[in-house]
Structure formats: structure tokens, C-alpha cells
Amino acid sequence: MESASLILTGKGKKRQEWNPASDDxxxxxxxxxxxxxxxxxxxxxxxxxxxxxxxPELYEDVFG
Known part of the structure; x- marks a missing residue:
């Protein structure tokens, strides 16, 4: 994941967007x-x- 420019996570209804360059x-x-x-x-x-x-909402947003 070190090469990632963006990491999106989902747990149930919770979503999080991470920027590996600036986030902890x-x-x-x-x-x-x-x-x-x-x-x-x-x-x-x-x-x-x-x-x-x-x-599900994250998948809908990403995969349309």
C-alpha cells in the first residue's frame, strides 16, 4: 500500500478516505x-x- 495515492475504507455504514502522503x-x-x-x-x-x-454506497460511488 506504500504506492497508494488514495485509500478508501468501508465498515458497515462508515466510510473513510485516506491520503497516505499526509494522513497518519x-x-x-x-x-x-x-x-x-x-x-x-x-x-x-x-x-x-x-x-x-x-x-454498498462506497462501491456504488466507485464502480457506478
């Missing part, structure tokens, strides 16, 4: 790592952007 990396990791210690699923990589977790 510890906070980003708290949001993208699941209870098992692995990257939360589902995870999509589109170019330099990542979508992590599940949120």
Missing part, C-alpha cells in the same frame, strides 16, 4: 487491518488506489 500511517493501518492481523476483505486495487472493506 498508524491510523490508516488501524482501519485497514482486521482482527486476524491481515488486510481486511474485500480489498480492491485500482491503479494506485485501494478500496478496503465493505460499504
Amino acid at each position: 500511517k498508524a491510523n490508516i493501518l488501524k482501519d485497514v487491518i482486521g482482527p486476524s492481523g491481515n488486510l481486511r476483505a474485500p480489498t480492491w486495487r485500482i491503479g494506485n488506489e485501494f478500496i478496503v472493506g465493505f460499504n
